Structures are given as structure tokens and as C-alpha cells.
Amino acid sequence: MPAIPRTSFVLVAGFLLFACEDTGGLSAVPQTLDPVHVTGTNLVDGELREPELRVRFDRPLLPISVLRQSLVVVTNDNRSVEPPVVRYDPVLREIAVASPFPPGKEWLTEGGYYRLVLGVPEQGATVGGVRAVDGGTLARNATRTFGFVVRTAPTPTTATDYCRDVQPWLTARCGSCHGASDGVLGLDVTSPTGLQRTAIGVVARQTAKGPTVGGTEPSALVLAQDLPRIAPGDPSRSYLIYKAFLGEQPRSASVSVGCPATPFSEAERGEPLADGDRSALADHIPGGAMPPTGPGATRDELLHLSRWIAAGAVLPSSCATCR
Numbered sequence: 001m002p003a004i005p006r007t008s009f010v011l012v013a014g015f016l017l018f019a020c021e022d023t024g025g026l027s028a029v030p031q032t033l034d035p036v037h038v039t040g041t042n043l044v045d046g047e048l049r050e051p052e053l054r055v056r057f058d059r060p061l062l063p064i065s066v067l068r069q070s071l072v073v074v075t076n077d078n079r080s081v082e083p084p085v086v087r088y089d090p091v092l093r094e095i096a097v098a099s100p101f102p103p104g105k106e107w108l109t110e111g112g113y114y115r116l117v118l119g120v121p122e123q124g125a126t127v128g129g130v131r132a133v134d135g136g137t138l139a140r141n142a143t144r145t146f147g148f149v150v151r152t153a154p155t156p157t158t159a160t161d162y163c164r165d166v167q168p169w170l171t172a173r174c175g176s177c178h179g180a181s182d183g184v185l186g187l188d189v190t191s192p193t194g195l196q197r198t199a200i201g202v203v204a205r206q207t208a209k210g211p212t213v214g215g216t217e218p219s220a221l222v223l224a225q226d227l228p229r230i231a232p233g234d235p236s237r238s239y240l241i242y243k244a245f246l247g248e249q250p251r252s253a254s255v256s257v258g259c260p261a262t263p264f265s266e267a268e269r270g271e272p273l274a275d276g277d278r279s280a281l282a283d284h285i286p287g288g289a290m291p292p293t294g295p296g297a298t299r300d301e302l303l304h305l306s307r308w309i310a311a312g313a314v315l316p317s318s319c320a321t322c323r
């Protein structure tokens with residue numbers, strides 16, 4: 001791809017600022033649901049320096065609304081590119097937009113200029129676009145087009161070690177009830193073999209459609225039907241994360257909504273849910289937060305859990321223990 005003249009970048013950057021401030025006369029439309037805002041991206045000075053483009057939101061999203069149709073990547077001259085693979089991390093409230101091709105095959109060209117466009121559904125439409133758990137759509141007057149130049153730079157991998165970062169706190173916080181013998185709802189989180197047998201790919205009873213899978217009829221408000229307790233590669237479809245997420249230890253921090261969306265801050269750890277969003281999410285999750293009593297998981301523990309699941313939820317045969 002030929003080099004993009006600097007003027008075109010300046011023009012698009014100008015458009016972005018304009019789009020951000022433009023309320024388009026829609027601000028008078030009554031909003032019954034809280035809108036969703038973008039709070040940050042991993043773009044640095046308008047450049048994408050990592051293999052994935054990541055966009056973070058202030059409200060928890062409905063997993064089934066995170067479709068590639070809701071996030072379109074186009075070239076500078078508006079040609080669409082091969083639709084990306086999109087992945088949602090409920091702990092960070094972050095969507096990753098990644099190459100649809102296997103490693104080694106180029107998707108976006110180094111030095112090329114692209115835009116990510118987040119769709120907003122037509123007024124009154126009940127489906128379409130990225131949505132919050134309660135159906136709230138992306139704010140119309142918020143930045144929703146991100147222009148960026150692709151640059152490759154080696155990224156340090158933040159590897160999560162299952163035995164060091166996941167197993168100890170699952171056992172400590174959850175093991176008293178979800179242990180090896182007769183764990184509550186048949187869930188054993190206290191060892192790799194327990195997770196393999198009772199969680200990986202096992203449909204959570206509280207989301208199961210009916211007696212055929214050993215569950216009771218779920219409430220109409222369940223987050224999604226037949227969610228596995230742990231879905232390898234997909235934290236957004238891993239029910240166990242939501243249960244632990246609801247019980248996250250609070251942190252006194254408020255989410256700042258940037259305009260235009262600012263790069264991530266706070267070393268990628270994200271922010272805990274606001275109280276209103278916690279109850280909106282809880283409305284869609286049967287039962288209570290986990291653990292029901294005692295301190296819940298910390299932000300770092302939840303991030304490790306989510307990254308381990310995103311990386312495929314690979315389990316060792318056992319974790320070494322000191323005797």
C-alpha cells in the first residue's frame with residue numbers, strides 16, 4: 001500500500017474531533033437506557049502497535065451483541081477489509097478486534113491507514129450495534145470512529161500461569177463449597193482434574209435450557225442460554241467469570257469517559273463495575289455473586305482468570321504442591 005500523505009491523517013483526525021463534539025441534534029431524544037461509552041483504546045498517537053486493536057467500554061456488554069457486524073474495519077478510501085475476529089473480555093469490558101487469518105498471513109498492511117467504525121442502530125431498533133446488558137446502545141454523540149495507522153512493534157506477553165495465578169485463589173475463595181467431594185452444583189474448582197471434569201465445556205446449570213441438561217428452566221433474563229462454566233478461548237461465554245465478577249472486591253475508583261477516547265491507563269487493569277452496572281448485570285445472572293460470603297476475587301485475580309480462559313484454558317495435569 002502506498003504511503004498515506006500526512007494531510008489525509010490530519011483531515012481524518014479533524015473529522016474525529018468534530019464527530020466527538022457533534023450531537024447531531026439527537027441529544028434531545030429521551031434516553032431510557034444508559035448509553036454505552038468508549039473509555040479507551042490501545043492506540044498510541046493514532047498508531048496501532050499491537051497485533052490486536054482493543055476498545056474498552058464503560059458499561060458491561062451483552063455478549064451476543066459483540067458481533068463482527070458491529071465493528072467494521074475500512075481502509076482510508078472506505079473499502080472494507082476481511083471482517084475481523086472479535087472477542088469480548090467481560091472483566092475489562094474490552095473488545096479485541098483481531099486478524100481473521102492464521103499467523104503468517106497478513107491482514108492489515110504495515111503503514112496503512114484504517115478506520116474502525118462502531119455501529120449505532122437506527123432509532124428504535126431493538127437489535128444491532130454493541131449493547132449493554134440491559135440493551136443500552138453506544139452513545140450517539142460519542143466518538144465511534146477510530147482512525148489509525150498500523151505499526152508493528154514486538155509486544156511483551158503478559159503470560160498467566162495457571163498454577164501460580166489461578167488455582168490458588170480459586171481454591172482459597174471457592175473451594176470450601178465447590179470442592180472435590182460433592183461440590184455445590186457438582187462444581188469442583190480445586191484442582192486441574194476437577195475443573196476439567198466439572199467446568200471446561202460443561203453447561204452451567206443456571207443457564208441450562210431444561211431438564212435434558214440437568215438444569216431448571218432459566219429465567220427469561222438469563223445472560224445467555226447454555227453458557228459453559230468455562231468456554232476455552234472465550235471469557236465472554238464463561239459463566240464462572242460472571243459469577244466471580246459480581247463478587248469482585250470493590251475499589252474506590254470512578255470510570256472516566258474520555259473524548260476523544262484516550263489510551264488505556266493504569267497499566268491495563270481496568271476499573272471495577274459501577275454499582276448501577278453491577279445490579280444491571282446481576283439482573284441477568286441467576287443466583288448470587290460468588291463467593292456468597294467472605295472477600296471476593298480481586299481485580300488482578302479476575303484478570304488472570306480471564307486471560308487464562310482467553311488463552312485456551314489449558315490445564316496442566318497437576319500443580320506442584322509443597323508437602
Ligand code: HEC
Pocket residue numbers: 170173174175176177178184185187189203204205206207229239240243244286287288289290291292293296297
Ligand atoms: C459458601 C459457599 C460458596 C462459595 C465459597 C462459593 N460458591 Fe459458588 N455457589 C454456591 C451456591 C449455594 C450456588 C447456587 C446459588 C447461587 O448461584 O447463588 C453457587 C453457584 C455457583 C455457580 C453456578 C454453577 C452452575 O452450574 O450454574 C458458579 C459458576 C459458581 N458458584 C462459582 C463460584 C466461584 C468461582 C466461587 C469463588 C469465587 C464460588 N462459587 C464460591 C456456593 C458457594
